[in-house]
Amino acid sequence: MKKFAKKIAAVALSVAMVGGMFAGCSAASNGDDAKTSNKKTSYKIGICQLLQHDALDAATKGFEDKLKELGEADGITFEFDYQNASNDSANCTTIANKFVSSGYDLIMANATPALQACATVTAASQTPVVATSVTDYAAALDIDMGPTDATGINVTGTSDLAPLDKQADQIMELFPETKKVGVIFCSAETNSKPQADGVKKALEAKGVTCEYYAFSDSNDISAVAKKAASEVDVIYIPTDNTAASNGAVIDDACSHANVPIIAGEEGIFKNTKAVATLSISYYTLGQTTAQMAYDILVNGKNPAEMNIQQTDDLTYKYNPDQAKKFGVTIPDGYEAVTEEATTEE
Known part of the structure; x- marks a missing residue:
């Protein structure tokens, strides 16, 4: 201990x-x-x-x-x-x-x-x-x-904890020409950095550069998101409560820069209007x-x-409007989630 x-x-x-x-x-x-x-x-x-x-x-x-x-x-x-x-x-x-x-x-x-x-x-x-x-x-x-x-x-x-290696695979499957991925997360959240590390390791093994863009609290998110969106090909956001609560801010920054988002969980996927997610069922x-x-x-x-338990109930989801916007071909096995349905929820 x-x-x-x-x-x-x-x-x-x-x-x-x-x-x-x-x-x-x-x-x-x-x-x-x-x-x-x-x-x-x-x-x-x-x-x-x-x-x-x-x-x-x-x-x-x-x-x-x-x-x-x-x-x-x-x-x-x-x-x-x-x-x-x-x-x-x-x-x-x-x-x-x-x-x-x-x-x-x-x-x-x-x-x-x-x-x-x-x-x-x-x-x-x-x-x-x-x-x-x-x-x-x-x-x-x-x-x-x-x-x-x-x-x-x-x-x-x-x-x-979602399978980080599979989330890295998802980024490259949907955006195969990616050279640099930016990971946005809150430095004050204990769980976010280990996820960022896992995805970075998996991406770098594929020859892709991965940079961290950490914010300390909600006041910093807009500036950090804008900087990240101006420097990378794809944004990845791990499971992060602060990011999830400020998804619209991140979405605004990435939309203006025309940079796609891949989310680490379904809530962030919806709130940021990400292209896709591989998420567990909460x-x-x-x-x-x-x-x-x-x-x-x-x-x-x-x-x-009692041992800590995990779930293998994983779901691939995508936003049809965002996929069309970025010209992404969605593989079989993905569930479509429309922006209308997201708004209603």
């Missing part, structure tokens, strides 16, 4: 030492409580979502729908408290503290800053946390672990997260020992 995990462990240790003083006199009652807890038929779950946009919303919906489905089959009900942090990490901490003080049975953290806040806040209470829409748990929690390993703490969940990802939550609450699994 590194700094973040050590911080969590230190808080938890202080609580454990105090709790240990009373362990001897309460062992019998704890055993009875454990038996009773296994018979619970109602659970309260707090949902801390970083901000509202298509991908995160789909993950939350999948999570709620699947838990309701699982609960109905076994006569168990789930009460959800959904809170939107408005893209503010401090709000994530406030929300997580509320969930813990209210004694919720489990917290679902949607996006990396939400995960980080919930992991820190629950270190003492050991409230189970399941996260989703997180690309790299090792980077997010500063823990030495593999992409699908267990965290070793009270946190588990699902990863939204709804399915939310469903997988729900099954993990159910296993913890109902089946007694320990989140510290």
Whole structure:
């Protein structure tokens, strides 16, 4: 473990030492409580979502729908408290503290800053946390672990990492004459740089130059996007919450420069009017997260020992208007998404 995990462990240790003083006199009652807890038929779950946009919303919906489905089959009900942090990490901490003080049975953290806040806040209470829409748990929690390993703490969940090599292949399949690709992402988002690195490695193996164009916050996006669009053949945007929330700004810069966009996930694809995307299903990802939550609450699994899960539910999508604009021949297997449908959603 590194700094973040050590911080969590230190808080938890202080609580454990105090709790240990009373362990001897309460062992019998704890055993009875454990038996009773296994018979619970109602659970309260707090949902801390970083901000509202298509991908995160789909993950939350999948999570709620699947838990309701699982609960109905076994006569168990789930009460959800959904809170939107408005893209503010401090709000994530406030929300997580509320969930813990209210004694919720489990917290679902949607996006990396939400995960980080919930992991820190629950270190003492050991409230189970399941996260989703997180690309790299090792980077997010500063823990030495593999992409699908267990965290070793009270946190588990699902990863939204798409196959970066296949996304690089997509860029070159649609734009075979590409010499230089620009990757636009937010430097403040922990998960974005590893994705950029993966795509860059795959592109450079094909002899294509790949340059980073990072912005620190939404105030910088317009200038960075304009610079990128003026210097490259194709823009690639990884899964990035800030970019997704400011898709219209990036679209404006690229449209004026007549540069196509390939998106790392469906929400960015829609918001930037990208030509195409190879995206995971965030709804399915939310469903997988729900099954993990159910296993913890109902089946007694320990989140510290549960491996991070990924999804292989991948979809190739394209925007017919943008494909026509850039003269792109779309291969078989792509699903068309019109701009009219995107606007309606």
